[in-house]
Each structure stands twice: as structure tokens, then as C-alpha cells.
Amino acid sequence: MPNTQVTLVQIDNYGPWTVTPEPRREVDLQTLQSRLYADLSQQFGSRGGYVFFTRFDNMIAVTNGIDESVHRQVQTSIRNRYPVTTSFGIGVDPSPAVALEAATEAIQDAGSAQDAERREVLSGSILDESADDDLTIAHFDVNDATERLTDRLDAFATFAHIERGYAELMAHFYEAHEGLAFFVGGDNVIAVCPDLDRAAFEETIAHVDEAAGVDLKVGVGGGATAESAGMAAKHALERCRENGHDVDIDDSAQ
Amino acid sequence: MPNTQVTLVQIDNYGPWTVTPEPRREVDLQTLQSRLYADLSQQFGSRGGYVFFTRFDNMIAVTNGIDESVHRQVQTSIRNRYPVTTSFGIGVDPSPAVALEAATEAIQDAGSAQDAERREVLSGSILDESADDDLTIAHFDVNDATERLTDRLDAFATFAHIERGYAELMAHFYEAHEGLAFFVGGDNVIAVCPDLDRAAFEETIAHVDEAAGVDLKVGVGGGATAESAGMAAKHALERCRENGHDVDIDDSAQ
């Protein structure tokens, strides 16, 4: 039975900080954001979690198997090494969308993201360790991306077009299937999913093709952690590449 | 007279590398990509350049004032510290879209992004130092983003919706105005622009509102480097916040 633990990571009072006392150099903000993301990826990742950069000031992590004390250690480590602090809200639900709502509520109960007094919130629920839960990861990519996205003079136009496909995928997968999909670079989107059948993935691919003209394929995997489910999804996607299928659901996800 | 120097940064043969001999851990790829981006930001940024992460395997930099020897030094530094190499194509034109096409052509002349033999290309044209060129940067953000994007339970749905706005902005600004717009985190989009008047920015904001229901404002600045133009744009955006205007064009951009 899939059950997803989602951690919402929010930089405390970040917007105001970036323009106080006057706007900070953009290059430093970009470096700060991307290194903070890299650090969180390594810290949650060393325990099987996935972190998605999303908006950078708000990041979303899939943290099945990671307890509160590790969350606290990560939070302390950020405070010790960055000029900003972070708040973490944690939620658990078979539906990733509902888990994210719970995580968001946990953080918001302590105040606004731009409340200067709200610092280092850590609240919400953690998965029961004794339960034998797992989670499902889907790994999407664009068919023939290098030919269409990279090796062409109008690559930017194509990319802007495909961005519409990602936005459509993200919105549709959330609204129709309660899954959370994230662009992760290249032509790749990774999604954390509730219990979905093959038809749901086929419907999603068809919808994005119709609405935005972007042609996707997807590998789906399951596991006790984001890493194990995600690796199974990658192998499933490799099988799609080999055999030309649009959807490959690994046994681990069934 | 605006004249933009654009550098296309491409990780050589990255797609195949990520799955050879079998798919690599996603968390390591995410860390590699975001740290490589942070390093490029610092390296070009220390000389006034801006780098945008775009797709991470392909990044786009605005490099006015940065010569070929610095490009070569950055390329060598990456090779000395990462398991991958990078190719750089450089283009110059009053139209950023045309400059990017020239940069893309410079790189493609040496082979496909997935050609295992193509490594560390460095080609294209550099701005003439003696010319008194400058460039224009526009900094967009979403009105009332924290209220709408962050402090709400359905923040993900709102974000997915706003992603459509960014994709629309990116595509429209390229097609209608030959500018290159990039999401840079939070609710911010930064664009490098040709010579545009106020009406072009007003039209862009109106178009995104109509097509995607996302309400933007923009500050515009000019300067000899991306950093100086970008900082002027940030100050112009602060003035928008203070006085409620949708478009503020700094004197430096006129």
C-alpha cells in the first residue's frame, strides 16, 4: 500500500532577506539557492530521500524512512553553514497531494513564510516505522529530446514549448491523479504517485500530448524509499527506450 | 545600442553518461547539476556575467565583457573538478534570440550533444571590446506571490498554474520580442532583451495575464554587463513594489 511522506522545506523570510538592506547580487542568490538545494539533496539523499528544487525558496522532499531527528540535524546543519534558516513541515498520506497539504498546514500553523519571527519550524507527522509502507515514483522523459531540444538552432523555442508540456503535466497529474511532478533537468520529470493503474499513466501522456503537443514516455517503480522506487523507475524507463513502449510499470510498483 | 553576448553551455554527452553503465543515483545527478551551475554562476558572475540553469544539461549565460581566455579558463576548471566536460558556443547580436542561435550554431558545427567524440568545443564570436555596447535586463515577478503561492494549502496547484504563466512568458517573449526569459527561483523571471519600448513590456504582461491568468510586474535596467543591468532592473522592480506600477524602466535602459 503506497504511503508517501512529504517534507516541505521553506527558507525563512527569504524574499525580504534578498532585498535587505538593498537588493543582493543575483549571482550570489543563484549560488546560495543551488548549493542549498545540493546540500539538502545530499543530506536527505544519503538516507534514501529525494529533494526537488521546485521554486528554490520552497523545496519539496520525499522523505519516507527519514525520522524527525534527522530532519532536525539537517535543519541545524543549514543554520550552521548558511546565512538563512529553514522551516520543515512534514505530512503523510497515501495521496501525495494530501501529504503535501498536511506538510504545508504544519508549517503555516506557525506563521507566514514572510513572518520575520517564524524560524526553524519543524512540525508534522512521520510515517510509522513498523508499517510496511512503500511509495511509487514515475520517471517521465520526452521522446527524441536531443534531436528536438538540443541539436537545433531554434532549441530555445522548442524548450519554451516543452516547458508548456511540463506545466501541463504538473497541473494535470496533480488535479486528475493527486500526484506531484517535478522538472529535474534535461528532458526529465520525476513524479511521486498515489496508487495508480496503467490507464492513469496512459491518460496523462495522452493529455499532455493533446494539450501541449509534447510526447512523453514513463517508467514507474516502487520501493520503501524514494531512492529505491526512483531507481526502479529509471530501469523501467530504460526498458521503454529499448522496446519503444510509452509506459513501463516495474513489478516493484504493482 | 544594446548588443548581447550569449554563451550556450552544454555538458558533453551528458544524457548517455547518466545511464552508463547503468542509471546513476538521481541524488548524485541533482547534486552534480546544481553545483556545476553554482560554480559557473560564480565564475562568470565574478566578471559581471549571469548564468541561467535552464535545463541544467544546457545552460545559457549572458557574458558581455567576458573574453575567450576567461571562457577557456572556466572550461578547464570544470574539467579539473567534475567527471564531465563542457562545450561553449558564443554568439553576439542586438537580438538575444539571434545571439543564441549563433551560439548554438557555433557548438553544433562541432557535432551533436550526444556525440561521444565531441568534447570541450569553444567557438563563436566575442563582443568587440572597443565598441560601447550595453545590454538590457528585465526582472519580472508575480504580484502577491507569497499570499498566493506560499501561504496557502493548495500552493502546489497555484504553482503549477503559475508555471504555465512562466512557460507562456518565455515562449511569447521569444517569439514576439526576440528576448530570452528564464525562471530563476521564487516568483522571479529574468530576461535579456533587445531594444524594446515600454509598450513591448506592457503587451507582454497583458498577454501572460490573458493567456495564463498570471499577473506580473517588471523592472528594466541597462548596463555594460549583465550584473550592472540586472541590478538596475532589481531597483526598478523595487520601485514598482513601492508605487504599484506594472512597468518601471530605469534611466540606464533608455
Place this chain on the structure above:
Amino acid sequence: MPNTQVTLVQIDNYGPWTVTPEPRREVDLQTLQSRLYADLSQQFGSRGGYVFFTRFDNMIAVTNGIDESVHRQVQTSIRNRYPVTTSFGIGVDPSPAVALEAATEAIQDAGSAQDAERREVLSGSILDESADDDLTIAHFDVNDATERLTDRLDAFATFAHIERGYAELMAHFYEAHEGLAFFVGGDNVIAVCPDLDRAAFEETIAHVDEAAGVDLKVGVGGGATAESAGMAAKHALERCRENGHDVDIDDSAQ
């Protein structure tokens, strides 16, 4: 009963790599080394381990509580993100000196550090998890260091002098007491220790004072991991600062 697990981290074939095909830029080597060290610190540190930079091409970690699968994951993560690979030898013994010898032997059995064919060795013994072992950390610093080391015009001369004290401490603590001492920045030296009584620490401080004219104090702590023992040692050192003692042994180390 103290029992220390030591991991010797060796960059494979590093010396030859730094000069192939010709000497690489020193600044890139320095950046590579220090970031690799920072990453290892975070990766072992997130599980309670300590890593010491030592010579950077050879680093020594105290890894009580960290199993082989985590070592393998760290090794893979390095390979995925750096242009070099690493070998790990692991040893366990009540005497840290003997544990390091065992770790060294484990790695050397597979070949020389400059054997181009030797890559990603991972061998040696891991502490038995069921055993209730702990380890002891001593944290030394120099009395009145800021006054003597920093706020003086001849700070370099004083520092060179104190370096002799560190070298003396390192050599003596190893030879006389089978402990491993490491400079960690500022005026701090951290040592991993066998079962030693107060007299051994007093003797060590007296020896360094006599041989090199450097006046030290030390806090000593115990715990199941380097982090818990090290934190107890820091608190013990704070007590030295407060009460003027030269040696403070926390209850956890007794």
C-alpha cells in the same frame, strides 16, 4: 571499553593525475581537495562520523557505527560527482593506531596508491553492531591563542612555532599513547584515543610544552560515535576555559 573504527580514504592515483598530461592549475586542485573533504565530512558526519583532512590525498575518518553499505554509497557518490575515485580501508581496534594500521593494510593489499589499475578498493573490518563499544575523543586547543596567534604583527612566526607544537603533539600522542591527533583549523587539534587515564593527557601537555614551547589544554569525551564523543569533549574544553584547568575528562569518557 573503547573500540575505534578507522577508515583510511585514499584518492586513487592522485599524484600522477595532478600532473597529467601536464600540471593542473593549483587553484583547481585546492578547490577539488577541499570540496571533496567537505563532502566526505557531510556524508560520514550525517551518521556521526568525523573526517580529518590530514594530507587531503589521504584522509582519515573515525567511523564507529557506519557500516559497509554506507561506505559503498559514499564511494559511489564521489565517483558520480568528481573526476577522481577513492579507495577505503577500514580497521577496528581498541588502539586507534592499530586500527589505522589495519585500515592501511586493507587498502595496500590491493595495490599501491599510485597503481593506475587500483580503483575503489573497499575492504577491512566493521565494528560488531551488537557490541556495546564506544570511543574517546580529545579536543586540544592552545591557551591564549587569539592574543598570541592572531592579534600580533608577527602572527606568522608564532603560527610556524605553534605548527611545531602540533607536529610534536601528533608524533608524541601516536608514539607514546597510540592515539591519532589531527589539526582541524584555528588553534584546535582533535584526537581519537585509546583507553587513557588523566595522567596520559597531563604527560602529553607537559611534553609538548617542553619540546615545543606550546601551551595546550584538553577536553575529553566519550560516546558511541565520533560526534557524540566529540561534542562531550567540546563541552569539557569549555569547562577548562571557565575554570582554568588543563585537563577536563567528561564522565562520558570514564
Place this chain on the structure above:
Amino acid sequence: MPNTQVTLVQIDNYGPWTVTPEPRREVDLQTLQSRLYADLSQQFGSRGGYVFFTRFDNMIAVTNGIDESVHRQVQTSIRNRYPVTTSFGIGVDPSPAVALEAATEAIQDAGSAQDAERREVLSGSILDESADDDLTIAHFDVNDATERLTDRLDAFATFAHIERGYAELMAHFYEAHEGLAFFVGGDNVIAVCPDLDRAAFEETIAHVDEAAGVDLKVGVGGGATAESAGMAAKHALERCRENGHDVDIDDSAQ
């Protein structure tokens, strides 16, 4: 005529910060220090400078060719991305020892390193750009280091022994020759030198051999920046390796 510009980098009020409100996790301090060092290396290094980690809370940079505005930019970039700030003192003299004293004096005039009110000092003198000055770098290493330091069971004992050699080299080269020598990892020491003849290097090597039993060789190079002089020194050291000489002085240093 050699003329060296030295920048002393001091983390403001670092000692107290590391124990406020209670001692911070050692692993985070190690990561903070080594990443800060890596960043400074890249930032000064992209303009030809060398940074030495020294004690990490105090670092010493050779910054010929780097003006005050770049120093200020680096300082701002650190403040924007780290939880600590830095002060820079800059000194210039044909004697590196005297240049460091001037740099130290520039910083100390503004207060103690542990003065909580002293932040982001930037003072001192910059090399006159129009002068045609250069500087000299010497690159030392230990003969047969891998055999003696790495591929042996008692490598730690040997290393502790060799540390004495480095401390001796550092102290002697400063006192006898007014040069600044720094351990940079592996078996390497890099020194910035005044105008010295071959006999001075031969005397230094003989002294370290006699006083500490450590057998060194050295390559010496000159150039307008630390990087160019340092690269010439590396090539000279390679020639020592090839032809068995103890001292090789490149034409650039004469």
C-alpha cells in the same frame, strides 16, 4: 624586481561564534571552513591569485594584480552566502614577510579578531598597476613521498615526522629568508619568496634535512601573478623529478 601583494583573510569573531550559544557540530564547522576556503580559492584564483588555508580562520592569499574592488566583491559574496563575515588586510612589499606584516597591521588597526563589533574591514595598500612587478613562487615536495608516506603500514608515524619537516621549513624560510611557506596537501609545500638566489634554496633544503630529517626538492618560477609564477614553479619541479636535481629555478624567476 619581485613585489608581493599579500591579503590576510580573517573570519570575523569566528572563535566565539563556534561556541555560541553552545559548541556547534564539528562536522559543520569543518564543512563551513573548507567550503569557504574553496570559494576564496576560486574567486581570487579566477584572477590569478593563490589562497592558502593556513589555519582556516585566518587564510593568507597572494593577490598580485587583484584590485580593491574585486576584494570588496569577494567580501560581499561571502556575506551573502555564509553565516559569517570576513575582514581583509592587504600589504605590499618585496619581502613577503613584510607584506604580511603590513596586511596584518591594516586589519588590526580596526580591532581584535574577536571584537564583536569589527566586521568586514577592508584596508591596506594595493600594488601600483603601472609598475612592472612580478613575484616568485617556490614549489617544494618530499622525495619518494608515496613510497615513504603512503604505501607503508606506519604511514601515520612517517606523516607526523614529515609534519615536523614542514613546520621547520615554514619557520626557517620565514626567519632566514622572509618567505611564506604553506602546506597545500599531499607532500607539497608552496612558498611565496623575496628575491633569493639558488644558494638560499639549497640552504633551506639542507637545513630541513638536518633539523628534521626530511628530504625536499624545489622548483622555482616567476610571473606577474601567483598562478603564472606557480605554474612555472610546477614545471620546474617536474624537471627536478626528471633529472634528479634538488633545485630548479625557471628562467621566469631570474
